[in-house]
Amino acid sequence: SKKPLSKKKLSYSNRGMSLEEDLNQTNEYYRLHNQAIIHKKPIPIQVVNVNYPRRSAAKITEAYYRKASTTDYNGVYRGYYIDFEAKETRNKTSFPLKNFHDHQLEHMKKCVEHGGICFVIIRFSVLLRVFLLEYSDLAVLWEKQFEADGKKSIPLKTIEKLAYELDYTIAPRLPYLTVVDQIIDRMSHDYS
Amino acid sequence: SKKPLSKKKLSYSNRGMSLEEDLNQTNEYYRLHNQAIIHKKPIPIQVVNVNYPRRSAAKITEAYYRKASTTDYNGVYRGYYIDFEAKETRNKTSFPLKNFHDHQLEHMKKCVEHGGICFVIIRFSVLLRVFLLEYSDLAVLWEKQFEADGKKSIPLKTIEKLAYELDYTIAPRLPYLTVVDQIIDRMSHDYS
Ligand SMILES: [Mg+2]
Ligand SMILES: [Mg+2]
Numbered sequence: 410s411k412k413p414l415s416k417k418k419l420s421y422s423n424r425g426m427s428l429e430e431d432l433n434q435t436n437e438y439y440r441l442h443n444q445a446i447i448h449k450k451p452i453p454i455q456v457v458n459v460n461y462p463r464r465s466a467a468k469i470t471e472a473y474y475r476k477a478s479t480t481d482y483n484g485v486y487r488g489y490y491i492d493f494e495a496k497e498t499r500n501k502t503s504f505p506l507k508n509f510h511d512h513q514l515e516h517m518k519k520c521v522e523h524g525g526i527c528f529v530i531i532r533f534s535v536l537l538r539v540f541l542l543e544y545s546d547l548a549v550l551w552e553k554q555f556e557a558d559g560k561k562s563i564p565l566k567t568i569e570k571l572a573y574e575l576d577y578t579i580a581p582r583l584p585y586l587t588v589v590d591q592i593i594d595r596m597s598h599d600y601s
Numbered sequence: 602s603k604k605p606l607s608k609k610k611l612s613y614s615n616r617g618m619s620l621e622e623d624l625n626q627t628n629e630y631y632r633l634h635n636q637a638i639i640h641k642k643p644i645p646i647q648v649v650n651v652n653y654p655r656r657s658a659a660k661i662t663e664a665y666y667r668k669a670s671t672t673d674y675n676g677v678y679r680g681y682y683i684d685f686e687a688k689e690t691r692n693k694t695s696f697p698l699k700n701f702h703d704h705q706l707e708h709m710k711k712c713v714e715h716g717g718i719c720f721v722i723i724r725f726s727v728l729l730r731v732f733l734l735e736y737s738d739l740a741v742l743w744e745k746q747f748e749a750d751g752k753k754s755i756p757l758k759t760i761e762k763l764a765y766e767l768d769y770t771i772a773p774r775l776p777y778l779t780v781v782d783q784i785i786d787r788m789s790h791d792y793s
Pocket of ligand 2: 673686687688
């Protein structure tokens with residue numbers, strides 16, 4: 410990884426927690442400490458039928474999951490628009506690109522063009538290793554898959570080289586803003 | 602209003618369209634023309650029961666609406682984090698503050714602290730007049746309601762004075778970024 414963060418592996422196991430829970434707790438920590446305002450977007454659901462029982466809450470009785478048109482998380486940090494997707498795999502040696510979708514890549518591309526900071530946070534759940542991969546690096550790997558003999562997954566070795574590894578800490582669980590600080594340091598500040 | 606936009610009232614009626622539809626079309630226009638990447642967040646829904654019928658999509662059979670913890674829309678424009686809430690009223694002389702919630706005001710306050718641009722877009726549906734009111738102005742009116750004899754609604758006259766009026770145009774329907782440009786012009790560019 411470009412710059413490994415200090416090793417502070419948790420002594421207790423967090424194998425029971427999903428990456429989403431890790432990130433929700435992390436974002437809550439960042440909000441409570443007023444470091445960043447970043448939220449998970451709700452899952453898009455198409456509501457077809459709703460009952461309105463007397464004296465109680467409206468009950469949705471028929472609905473379907475819709476495809477997300479964007480990414481999982483967005484918000485603001487140090488004046489920057491932050492936008493990222495989180496995905497995990499049980500694979501141990503590579504990360505399958507099919508975890509991402511065309512429209513998510515397209516969304517991140519557009520956000521970067523407008524001055525946003527976009528990345529994916531990927532977890533190898535069995536290895537319990539988490540990486541932050543910038544959109545610009547993901548985009549190159551994504552395009553390569555469509556070439557002759559293009560790889561449909563990213564080898565762990567490539568991820569170790571291109572991405573930033575995130576170590577679990579007590580609080581926040583996954584301190585990814587430390588990496589975002591490094592990304593900001595490399596950016597120009599004027600997009601207007 | 603601070604600076605009325607050029608008058609280009611639509612000749613056809615748009616009374617059938619909700620403010621949300623107006624803004625969704627506007628944001629789609631902005632995305633297609635690559636001017637800004639701003640989306641409506643999905644409505645948060647708590648899923649309680651899901652059926653998985655063979656050979657067809659998962660069907661949610663019990664779910665409830667949850668209270669939104671943030672605002673309706675967010676995204677990125679000219680490198681800035683944009684975050685806003687949209688509300689409409691059928692009142693003709695004032696806008697009831699009860700349309701907004703504590704946690705939405707709190708969310709906008711935090712986002713502004715981190716360099717975001719926050720506002721509300723309010724529509725008087727019967728008058729068919731739409732205004733963009735910056736968070737900073739709304740916050741003052743919001744706090745005043747808790748004082749002795751505090752007003753629970755914002756008189757239209759006050760809105761005309763403090764807010765920017767948005768005129769409907771053919772495309773985009775509600776060109777609110779023109780106002781955001783003016784807000785950016787007044788801001789400092791360095792939040793780091
Ligand atoms: Mg995800
Ligand atoms: Mg609304």
